[in-house]
Amino acid sequence: MIRVGIYNENVHEKLDENVAMVYPEGIHGQLAAFLGAEEDMEIVRCYTLETINDITEEELTGIDVMLWWGHMAHHKVEDEAVQKVKNAVLMGMGLIVLHSGHHSKIFRSLMGTTCNLTWREDGDFERVWVVNPAHPITRGIGRFFYLPEVETYGEPFAIPEPDEVVFIGGYEGGEVFRSGCTFHRENGRIFYFQPGHETFPIYYDPNVQTVIKNAVRWANPVFRSQALDCPHVEKPGKD
Amino acid sequence: MIRVGIYNENVHEKLDENVAMVYPEGIHGQLAAFLGAEEDMEIVRCYTLETINDITEEELTGIDVMLWWGHMAHHKVEDEAVQKVKNAVLMGMGLIVLHSGHHSKIFRSLMGTTCNLTWREDGDFERVWVVNPAHPITRGIGRFFYLPEVETYGEPFAIPEPDEVVFIGGYEGGEVFRSGCTFHRENGRIFYFQPGHETFPIYYDPNVQTVIKNAVRWANPVFRSQALDCPHVEKPGKD
Amino acid sequence: MIRVGIYNENVHEKLDENVAMVYPEGIHGQLAAFLGAEEDMEIVRCYTLETINDITEEELTGIDVMLWWGHMAHHKVEDEAVQKVKNAVLMGMGLIVLHSGHHSKIFRSLMGTTCNLTWREDGDFERVWVVNPAHPITRGIGRFFYLPEVETYGEPFAIPEPDEVVFIGGYEGGEVFRSGCTFHRENGRIFYFQPGHETFPIYYDPNVQTVIKNAVRWANPVFRSQALDCPHVEKPGKD
Amino acid sequence: MIRVGIYNENVHEKLDENVAMVYPEGIHGQLAAFLGAEEDMEIVRCYTLETINDITEEELTGIDVMLWWGHMAHHKVEDEAVQKVKNAVLMGMGLIVLHSGHHSKIFRSLMGTTCNLTWREDGDFERVWVVNPAHPITRGIGRFFYLPEVETYGEPFAIPEPDEVVFIGGYEGGEVFRSGCTFHRENGRIFYFQPGHETFPIYYDPNVQTVIKNAVRWANPVFRSQALDCPHVEKPGKD
Numbered sequence: 001m002i003r004v005g006i007y008n009e010n011v012h013e014k015l016d017e018n019v020a021m022v023y024p025e026g027i028h029g030q031l032a033a034f035l036g037a038e039e040d041m042e043i044v045r046c047y048t049l050e051t052i053n054d055i056t057e058e059e060l061t062g063i064d065v066m067l068w069w070g071h072m073a074h075h076k077v078e079d080e081a082v083q084k085v086k087n088a089v090l091m092g093m094g095l096i097v098l099h100s101g102h103h104s105k106i107f108r109s110l111m112g113t114t115c116n117l118t119w120r121e122d123g124d125f126e127r128v129w130v131v132n133p134a135h136p137i138t139r140g141i142g143r144f145f146y147l148p149e150v151e152t153y154g155e156p157f158a159i160p161e162p163d164e165v166v167f168i169g170g171y172e173g174g175e176v177f178r179s180g181c182t183f184h185r186e187n188g189r190i191f192y193f194q195p196g197h198e199t200f201p202i203y204y205d206p207n208v209q210t211v212i213k214n215a216v217r218w219a220n221p222v223f224r225s226q227a228l229d230c231p232h233v234e235k236p237g238k239d
Numbered sequence: 240m241i242r243v244g245i246y247n248e249n250v251h252e253k254l255d256e257n258v259a260m261v262y263p264e265g266i267h268g269q270l271a272a273f274l275g276a277e278e279d280m281e282i283v284r285c286y287t288l289e290t291i292n293d294i295t296e297e298e299l300t301g302i303d304v305m306l307w308w309g310h311m312a313h314h315k316v317e318d319e320a321v322q323k324v325k326n327a328v329l330m331g332m333g334l335i336v337l338h339s340g341h342h343s344k345i346f347r348s349l350m351g352t353t354c355n356l357t358w359r360e361d362g363d364f365e366r367v368w369v370v371n372p373a374h375p376i377t378r379g380i381g382r383f384f385y386l387p388e389v390e391t392y393g394e395p396f397a398i399p400e401p402d403e404v405v406f407i408g409g410y411e412g413g414e415v416f417r418s419g420c421t422f423h424r425e426n427g428r429i430f431y432f433q434p435g436h437e438t439f440p441i442y443y444d445p446n447v448q449t450v451i452k453n454a455v456r457w458a459n460p461v462f463r464s465q466a467l468d469c470p471h472v473e474k475p476g477k478d
Numbered sequence: 479m480i481r482v483g484i485y486n487e488n489v490h491e492k493l494d495e496n497v498a499m500v501y502p503e504g505i506h507g508q509l510a511a512f513l514g515a516e517e518d519m520e521i522v523r524c525y526t527l528e529t530i531n532d533i534t535e536e537e538l539t540g541i542d543v544m545l546w547w548g549h550m551a552h553h554k555v556e557d558e559a560v561q562k563v564k565n566a567v568l569m570g571m572g573l574i575v576l577h578s579g580h581h582s583k584i585f586r587s588l589m590g591t592t593c594n595l596t597w598r599e600d601g602d603f604e605r606v607w608v609v610n611p612a613h614p615i616t617r618g619i620g621r622f623f624y625l626p627e628v629e630t631y632g633e634p635f636a637i638p639e640p641d642e643v644v645f646i647g648g649y650e651g652g653e654v655f656r657s658g659c660t661f662h663r664e665n666g667r668i669f670y671f672q673p674g675h676e677t678f679p680i681y682y683d684p685n686v687q688t689v690i691k692n693a694v695r696w697a698n699p700v701f702r703s704q705a706l707d708c709p710h711v712e713k714p715g716k717d
Numbered sequence: 718m719i720r721v722g723i724y725n726e727n728v729h730e731k732l733d734e735n736v737a738m739v740y741p742e743g744i745h746g747q748l749a750a751f752l753g754a755e756e757d758m759e760i761v762r763c764y765t766l767e768t769i770n771d772i773t774e775e776e777l778t779g780i781d782v783m784l785w786w787g788h789m790a791h792h793k794v795e796d797e798a799v800q801k802v803k804n805a806v807l808m809g810m811g812l813i814v815l816h817s818g819h820h821s822k823i824f825r826s827l828m829g830t831t832c833n834l835t836w837r838e839d840g841d842f843e844r845v846w847v848v849n850p851a852h853p854i855t856r857g858i859g860r861f862f863y864l865p866e867v868e869t870y871g872e873p874f875a876i877p878e879p880d881e882v883v884f885i886g887g888y889e890g891g892e893v894f895r896s897g898c899t900f901h902r903e904n905g906r907i908f909y910f911q912p913g914h915e916t917f918p919i920y921y922d923p924n925v926q927t928v929i930k931n932a933v934r935w936a937n938p939v940f941r942s943q944a945l946d947c948p949h950v951e952k953p954g955k956d
Contacts, residue, residue, distance in 0.1 A: 187612035
């Protein structure tokens with residue numbers, strides 16, 4: 001079983017009734033619903049802004065892959081909590097960063113860049129194109145999938161060169177964006193996935209669900225270290 | 240002075256009067272015209288299908304950066320000539336591969352893959368978006384540039400992960416494509432650039448010219464080795 | 479079951495009785511022995527120089543991961559056979575290139591470079607250091623492993639920048655070498671592994687065996703395509 | 718002129734008379750001496766722990782490439798100063814991180830990892846091997862250079878996959894280390910260079926000086942942006 005943790009700040013859902021109508025159980029609720037239905041996954045815990053700052057190292061040890069959705073309240077996630085999550089990633093926990101999570105402290109901290117981009121909210125359609133059809137995250141997806149209404153993100157996306165560009169999005173208005181990118185930092189695998197604006201029912205889309213399920217399986221650690229250290233060593237011998 | 244060599248197969252120009260009208264001096268003629276006008280560049284020689292198979296190692300030693308445009312006649316460039324050009328690249332000569340040159344023997348041989356893609360000829364417009372605004376190949380280009388009529392190329396583009404994705408194209412019909420990519424192979428720098436269908440006046444476009452001029456300067460070798468060897472060595476000492 | 483194919487040219491074994499004493503069943507025999515003993519692997523076929531040129535596309539379809547050991551007779555493997563193996567890799571077959579296989583036609587063709595290096599045969603010991611302890615190919619290996627007698631390979635190793643450097647070797651005489659490197663080319667995963675000189679019993683070493691078994695599991699394709707094509711497409715709609 | 722800034726914490730020099738004997742003007746003094754003697758470089762300012770926390774954005778605008786040496790006092794460089802330097806790098810300032818600077822806040826922050834490694838202080842000799850002889854940072858260096866006494870660093874070095882591994886060090890006691898690595902983060906180029914323990918006269922070595930001079934020229938920005946932003950944009954037109 002892959003032990004899945006979910007963070008969703010859950011602020012838009014409380015402030016905006018349109019969002020609440022799309023996600024009555026919160027974005028985290030919908031993510032938990034379709035991931036929790038998979039036979040090889042269990043939802044360990046959903047965190048919101050009200051609880052994320054109390055996350056513990058022990059809890060993180062029990063999570064194999066964490067999803068991260070945030071937007072308005074990135075700055076309210078405390079540095080100490082971010083550092084704990086970051087350490088867990090460096091020791092091997094997988095991390096799936098969704099949509100506006102590009103500006104979260106955890107993603108910026110792992111990338112080392114601003115993760116800036118350009119954006120428009122005109123309800124454009126998006127085609128998400130498969131760039132790397134051999135990648136396990138694309139299993140079950142054809143040449144592309146179509147989303148009727150999204151928030152538009154555009155290049156330049158200020159990230160380090162990804163390990164692999166898996167998806168590139170093309171929008172109705174003409175922008176393009178590296179919509180699916182993989183990275184690894186020490187033992188942890190990271191996937192950034194662009195779709196997910198709060199006012200559209202993106203996380204009900206079957207293709208989006210397929211990608212996120214694939215990504216959870218891909219990010220599930222093959223190995224998890226016990227410590228992050230910089231040891232003094234003895235001169236090596238034969239073993 | 241950057242010594243520039245140009246290969247253009249020059250077959251469409253002879254077979255199709257529409258192409259001949261766009262490029263009365265051949266595609267190579269137009270490339271030579273705008274590059275040769277630069278103060279720091281001189282056109283050493285233009286090769287066509289009629290002459291490329293006689294190219295010599297000595298001639299290649301006198302070329303700093305070579306441009307390559309081919310389409311119908313890739314298979315008529317002999318393996319021996321390709322090997323000479325490849326060796327020159329590995330020793331440091333820069334190579335700019337244009338448009339349908341994605342399927343040339345020289346590009347495939349340097350990539351190790353098929354360099355396949357999807358394509359349509361519907362005269363779509365293309366926006367070529369800057370992904371990496373710090374890259375010297377993007378100097379003088381804004382967020383994107385617009386080409387009113389192009390051949391459409393689509394992902395997946397079967398290349399190894401590029402060193403840098405510099406441009407991503409977005410087409411009127413919705414496709415996306417990594418339209419500008421850099422690679423290095425041993426001492427040689429390689430830039431693939433998508434625009435350039437023979438029936439549209441692409442190489443008269445000021446932005447396209449800016450990109451190609453930038454690319455020639457970027458690919459100009461900082462170092463050129465004299466040999467490709469695999470030497471037996473003595474046990475190292477102090478120098 | 480992972481279906482494993484093995485190519486070993488099997489020439490040294492016939493010409494040099496010292497090699498024959500180390501590998502009485504050929505290098506391929508020893509590789510087949512320890513891989514065939516794994517519960518999740520079966521050896522489909524061992525090829526030697528006498529049979530490799532008859533390899534068929536159908537046979538390749540039945541191989542998930544192929545190992546490649548060659549040295550004296552790289553040039554006797556015909557281009558047609560190499561092309562079939564290359565196509566199989568691009569469609570998803572894994573490839574493990576061993577030691578002097580760095581100069582094989584198949585490896586050079588996939589890399590696009592000469593794959594040159596420097597070398598000495600002084601029976602140096604080597605320590606093979608783990609650079610990336612999170613990589614599945616390093617499972618079961620400590621900080622490094624020690625090989626008492628090897629052929630020395632040295633940098634520069636003329637390969638494209640690897641996806642991941644997994645091992646770096648350090649030799650008694652002082653050279654260093656990127657001894658374990660991963661690449662992917664289209665659907666296929668490739669691992670180059672330096673240890674394996676024919677006159678030393680390298681493939682009896684437990685750590686070397688662990689690495690090769692890990693590499694076979696890592697290179698086992700998640701997806702295999704049916705064709706390498708460059709299709710004309712219609713303008714995309716919604717699916 | 719390349720405008721060079723230097724940070725050296727300058728603490729060892731005050732606490733340890735052995736270090737003070739090697740570097741009577743501080744490590745920064747010696748770096749400034751050999752860089753300042755180059756015709757195309759001018760030393761804008763040397764910072765020490767006593768002044769680095771007062772560094773201003775305006776000063777950083779006047780620096781093209783900054784060198785960074787720290788060890789004992791990484792934690793005393795305030796987060797605000799680090800953020801200013803980081804922003805300057807992301808906007809295009811080059812950064813050369815030396816030796817124990819691997820654990821500096823600025824390097825960790827740009828890498829997104831711990832930058833841990835293993836280490837010994839036994840006065841081993843090191844050979845620094847050229848992995849990429851085409852790289853401008855290796856101009857003037859042969860196959861390797863020899864340093865008679867260094868601090869030993871060993872893999873695994875917990876960094877993201879570098880853009881290019883330029884040097885690999887091999888030590889008397891057997892360790893290996895990626896001693897020279899390049900990265901880019903947004904507009905800024907970064908070079909990490911391992912040699913430089915405070916108790917050995919490393920920065921008097923001609924090869925070390927050649928590498929650092931080459932690195933300054935390589936990291937000198939081709940472009941510097943004025944802002945780090947994430948703009949709302951209008952739907953694109955034709956330009």
